Amino acid sequence: MATNKLPGPRCTTMAEVRAGVDDLDRQLVALLRRRFDYMDAAARIKPERGHVRDERRKAEVIANARVAAEAVDLPGETIAALWEQLVEASIAYELAAFDRG
Numbered sequence: 130m131a132t133n134k135l136p137g138p139r140c141t142t143m144a145e146v147r148a149g150v151d152d153l154d155r156q157l158v159a160l161l162r163r164r165f166d167y168m169d170a171a172a173r174i175k176p177e178r179g180h181v182r183d184e185r186r187k188a189e190v191i192a193n194a195r196v197a198a199e200a201v202d203l204p205g206e207t208i209a210a211l212w213e214q215l216v217e218a219s220i221a222y223e224l225a226a227f228d229r230g
Contacts, residue, residue: 134148134149134152134153135149136149137149164215164219165219165222168219168222168223168226169223169226171223172223172224172226172227172229173226175227178224178227178228181220181223181224181227182220187216187220190212190216191209191212191213191216192209194208194209194211194212195208195209195212
């Protein structure tokens, strides 16, 4: 998704900052849609509802996010907390998709 918004370091006004943030938020929502499409696929593929929650995989996904965040100088603990919420929301979504069948 291409954008004409200025990169953060080049912004000189709050209007530019807000435009960039709003654009990124739209992109993030589109990426979340793509992520949740995978939850739909998982619900379709998994043979049993009990397979939806996988604590080992959940921990792996959160740890991966933490490492990736720290590699780009973001606070790992904060990103891990966000990913905890994201994964729990994904599990809830997948359970609902599984139940819809």
